[in-house]
Amino acid sequence: MSKMSYSIPIGPIHPALKEPVMFEFEIEGERIVGVDFKVGHVHRGIEWIGTQKNPLQILPIAERICGICNISHPIAFCMATEEAAGIEVPERAQYIRTITAELERIHSHILWAGVAAHEIGFDSVLYLTWRVREKVLDLIEYLTGNRITKAMFTVGGVRRDITEEQYPKIREALNYYKEMFNKLKHVFLDDKTVKMRSRDCGILTKKEALELCAVGPTARASGVKKDVRVDYAYAAYGDLDMKTVTPDAVTGEVKGDVYDRIIVRLLEVAQSVDIIEQCIDNMPSGDLVTEPKPAKLLALLRKAVGEGVGRAEAPRGEVIHYVKLTGEEHPYTWKVRAPTYNNLMPWIPMLMGEQIADIPIVAASTDPCMSCTNRVTVVKKGRVDILDHEHLHKLSVEKTRRLMQ
Amino acid sequence: MSLVETMEIVLWAILGTIGVAVFGIFVGLLYKGVDRKLVAHMQARYGPPVRQPFWDVVKLFVKETVVPEHATPWLFNLAPIIALAASIATLLYLPIGGFQPILSGEGDLILVLYLLIIPSLAMVIGGFASGSPYATVGAQREMVLMMSYEFPLAITIITIAWQLKNTFADHPFSLATIFSQPVWGTVGIVGLLGFILLLLVLLLVTPGEISKIPFDAPEAETEIAGGLLVEYSGRNLGLFYLADAVKTVVTGSLIVAIFFPYNLSTIFGIDGIMAPVADVVFYFIKLLLVILFAVSLVRVAVARLKIDQIVYTYWIPLTLMSLIGLLLIMFDSTSLFHISLGW
16 A cells, blocks of 8 residues: 555445445556455355245245346346256247346346436436336336236246237337437437546556456457357247347447447447347247246156256346255245356456546446345354365365265 | 715615615525526426515524524624625625626725625635534635635636736726726627636636536535535524625626627617616626526536535636637737628
C-alpha cells in the first residue's frame, strides 16, 4: 500500500449494487490499484431445503433461486433429474421449453440494458428500455399465466401448451422487438455519452476470459465462442439454426470492454426473437409430458437410482445442476452452479486500473446475480469462515475416506 | 445623514433581504418541481406533483439530523448554513423582473462570480468534514469540477464586460449596466454569432455549477452514493436542498440578466401598476426557459460523465467555444468585419 492510496468500501449495500456483495478497493486519486470482493451475504440454504423435498417440490424452489433466471434453473434441474431417472422428454415439450427460455433471455437482457443505463446516470434510457421490456412480460403472462415465476416445467415435460391460437400474439410481440431492435441499437451503440462511458472500460481479454472460466455474454464479449445452446445443444436447440454471438459481428473487432458486452446482449435479443420464430414455425405435434399424472411420476422418481447433470445457457451464462437420486423420497444431493460464480473472478482484471466512476457499470456488466451464487457460508459461534481450496480439498478427502470405510 | 435616514436604509435592506430570501426559496423549489415534472414527462413517466419539493423540505426539516461519529461537528453543521446564505446573498445582486437588485451599486459581476463559488466550497468543506470516504471522493470531485467550469465561465464574463467597456459603459462589470444595455444591441452580425456561442457556453456551465447530469460526478448516486451529501440528513440536508434550489434560480437569473434583460413594460409601453406584474411574469417565463434548456433537457439526454471527461469537456471544447466567441466579438469591433444589424 503506497502512501497516496486509500481504501474505499463498496457494499454490501450500495446504490450501484442490485444485490449484496462486498467490494474493497484500493484507490489512488480516482484510479483503482487494488480490488478484492467478498460474497456470501444472501446465502439461503436452498440446496439443503431441496434435499428435504421430493423432486417435484424442488421445482418451485429451483425457480426461486433467481428471480430473473426462473426458466434456466428449473430447466437445468429437470434435465438433471430426467437424466438421473432415465425419463425421455417429448419433442413438443422441448420446443415449448426453448420458447420460454428465449422469452426469458429477451426480458433479462433488456432488464440488464436498463440497469446498465442507470449505472451510468442515463435514466431516460432506463425508462425507455423497461417500457420496451413490458411487451415481453405481457407475452410471458399471456403464455404462462405469470409475469416472472412461470411454473412452466415439470420433470419429463412442460405443464402448459402453446397453441396455434396463441401464435398471432407471439408474432405481434416478436415483430415489435424487431422494430425496437434498431432503436435500442441506435440508443446504445451510437449515443456519444454511452460510448464515452463504455468503450475501453472494464476490459477482459480473451486470455483472461479463458483462464478465469468466464461464461455467457461476459465470455462471448471477450471473443470466446462459448454457448451451451450451440456447443451442447439441449431442448430443441439442436434442430435450430443459430450461431454463437461475438461483438465483432458489429464492430469488426473484439475488445472485451463494456461496450462489447452491450453489443453481445443486444444481438442476443435479436437472436432469441429469431429462435422463437423458428420454434413456432417448426413446432412438432405430440405429448406435452411423458407422465401426466403427478402421483405416478413421483412414484417413478422415488424408485429411480442414478445421477444426472443438467446444463443450460441462462441469460448470464452456463448454469449447471447436479442431482443424485438414491431410490428415496428426497434426492441425495442437489448441487447448483450459477453462471455468476464463474463471472466473479473476471471482475478483478476488469476493475484494475479503472476509475471509481467505472465501478458500477463494470460490476453490472457481467450481470451479476448474487443470490444465484451464494451457496456455502460457514457461520460458527458468530464467526464466518471462508472455505479456501486447501480446506475444501481436505474436507473432500475426509469424506471419501469415511465412505470407503 | 441623520440617524433616522440610516435606520431607514438598514430597515429596507433587511426587509428586502428577507423578501428576496423567501422569494428565492419559493421560486427555487417551484422550479425544482416543474423540472422534475417536465423530466418525468420526457421520460414517459407521470412524475411527482409540482409541489413535491416543498413537502420534501418540510419532511427533511422534521427528521432527525444525524452527525456521524468521525465528522467534525461544527464544520459539518456550519457548511449547509453557509451554502444557503451565500446562495441567497448572490440573489441580492441580481435583478429580478423589472426591479433593480436590492444591493445595486454595491457589487458587480465579479463579486457575483465569487459568491457563486461559495455554496460549492461550503459543500466541499461539509464533505471533507463528514469523515466518510464517499464524501471525500465527492469533495475532491467538486473541487476539480469547480476548477473546470470556472475557465470558460471567466472568459465569457470578461468578454461581455470588455465589449460593454468598448462601446460606452463606465462600469462594464456592473450588473446595472449589463441590465440596462442588452449586449445584443452593441454588436454587428459577427459579434452576434460570438454572443450566441457565449450563451451556449454559459448554458452548458450551468449544469456544472449546480451539479446536474452530465456534470453531477460529485454527487453521483450510483457511484459514490450521493458523494458530498452522503452523510447529511434531516435539517442539514434540507438546507443543502434549499441552497441547491436557490442556486438554480441564481444561475438562471444570471443568464437572464446578461443575455435576456428585456422587459415587457418597455417593449409594449405598459404603464402603472401592471408594469411590474408583466415584468415579473415575463421574468418567470425567461427563467423557466433557461432552466429548461440548461438543466432539464440536458439531463434527460445524456449519461453522467467521468471526472476526467468533465475536465476535458470544460477545458477543451467549451473553452475553445468561448475563445472563438471572444475572437468574433473582437473582430466585430474592428470596422473591417462590422456588419451592422441596424438596431
